[in-house]
Amino acid sequence: MCRDYLRPALLIFASIAVGVVGWSGSVLFLPVALGFPVLWSISQTRSVAALVSSGYFLAASRGLPQGVAAFYSSDIWPGLLLWLCALLSFVTVHAVLWTMNARTRPFRYVLAAIIMAIPPFGITGWAHPVTAAGVLFAGWGWWGLGFMTGGLAGLATRTWPAVAIALTGFWLWSAAIWTDPKLPEGWRGVDLEMGASLGRDAGLHRQRDMIATVRGAASDGARYVVLPESALGFWTPTVERLWVGVLHNADATVIAGAALLDAWGYDNVLVAIDRKGGRILYRERMPVPGSMWQPWRSWFGESGGARADFFANPVVSIGAGRGAPLICYEQLIVWPVLQSMLHDPDFIIAVGNGWWTDGTSIVAIQRTAATAWAKLFAKPLVIAFNT
Template identity: 75%
Template sequence: MRRDHFQPALLIAAAIFAGTVGWSGHVLLLPVALTFPILWARAQTRSVAALVSAGYFLAASRGLPQGVATFYSSDLWPGLLLWLCASASFVGVHALLWTKGSGTRPLRYFVAAALMAVPPFGVTGWAHPVTGAGVLFPGWGWWGLAAITAGLMGLVTRMWPAVAIAFAGFWLWSAAFWTDPKLPEGWRGVDLQMGSSLGRDTSMQRHRDLIATVKDRGTGQTIVLPESALGFWTPTVERLWIGALWRTDASVVAGAAVVDADGYDNVLVVLSAAGSEILYRERMPVPGSMWQPWRSWRRETGGARAHFFANPTAAVSNHKVAPLICYEQLVIWPVLQSMLSDPDLIVAVGNGWWTSGTSIVAIQRASATAWAKLFAKPIVLSFNT
């Protein structure tokens, strides 16, 4: 193989490796994703930079085609198409901002990283290398975010070996003394294995089974159930749960859907014997399957609403909570917006039945855990598979 072909092939292969390993669902492997800016910077042409970006992103999101096929009970082709479409913003931004000039490269990479962290490009800003800050700088908070941002800019300069060695040192130190984030006192997350029936089976028996599960977890606690656990939020469901919690001191935080004539909100509801309220409306539902903005452009109804920068925190008893529902654990701005309010804990829920055979739920857990470690926040996790 000629040298001018060998180097691009090596860069693309390395980018695929970084995306695969960094986003394998193991939190301590997240810093492998920091290899990407080095490879992007070493590309000799814009087309190679685009291929490096595509290799990294497609490898990191490799579970999407199978997940979409499972969700829609279809073959792989719709999932493959969505997979490629989702990569367009990441590849386009990094290809457009790539430059041969080493002088402006750090600033250009910073702009690319910033664009992929916030809407509109950040809507599909998965696999962002900045997520590794929670592993490298646990407890550093905003200073840790600043440190990894400066380091990412350093990785695209000629000084990248020194920056990489420094990052490796922080990584080894963190791995040697790593502990998972604490579970907040008085809180308990419940993982379910109810598959696609969760949220779709709206029978009274299903609600009674969930109520029994809550009561089995003990009293005097706040029990967290996964996304969609309550199905459609109706007055009947509300009365059933409040009645079941009568004469108990337990509270329940659970996912539900609030439907109206125009569409629906994916929400978290808090329930106790004293009553209920909608705690949180999802800021970023899954694009395509849930959030379908083209419906409003065509004056059609349906689909989930996106409350992009609304309700970053919510109050549960005496706690300020940062809620993250499913897809919000994969993108950047929801958690950072929540952290601006300095919450007491993070509540991360999901309904990942459709991800069977992929690492998507593991990646969600790893990402949420990394952010909790960066900002030294307790975290409650609750997923259905």
């Protein structure tokens, strides 16, 4: 009887360890997440598979309750609610698709992985093991993604030890020669440490601080300076005139986060500003569900919340190049970056405003995910975060 409980307990404990280590915020530890399909496949019952899925997902996304509590300046319960709602979709998909049939199990796992990568389930498809492709198959692009998919299927078969040994070989080789993605030539990403005031303090003093930061970066030869999400606050004609006036005799272009407000809600955007004027460069495809994206408001005739553009503007033109922007939450899920890569951009721009993640590994995980995707497709990467 004791043995009947020992195996499931060990699988659950192992899934928690895989989630914690794989999503610790270190890019070279991402392949540890590939332990999840193994543990899922060797679960002996559907209920154990569900518990294994729960352990992995909760451990991988462990920073969310604390982060949401800080975001709302409240207790931990709103964060726990969002955490558990996201867990429900992940566990449901993996529990429903689990099977005792060893022949169909790898196909079912790949199907679960695809479902968790695209909307609607992909909206909360955090901690996706396929992200490890950027470590194992750096520079292989779509071929690397294909091999990673095949590896995930292989890990859900009875021959998983052989597959794991092969993938470990790729992992060790990659770790031995690892280098971080390069910056696009002439670009500079500026990290800020302004906490919760960024985006909320829209006064002239704050704008002048941003301007001084940009001038400092431009004086070092940067032609494109990237500021974090929400750096400019609300994008208004007044803010535009201020920045265009400052840049009237400069060759630099500023890429910065802002909010574009109207009567129905707002868009979380990136704007591009140079001496010729300012323009909306990018509208976020997937804002944070719950805290930003609140689609239920429209069901009751209410306004407010950020709009989700889902599959809009996957790449944007900047100067002579084309970039793939990823704002904050988009770095944690799969489809935005893959949609952008279908258009073969020249580089990736990853920005975020992570002041609310203090004391968690969320920002480190965002950076890790962006780095992994940039390495997989051999794209230069520019990052700008506020903490």
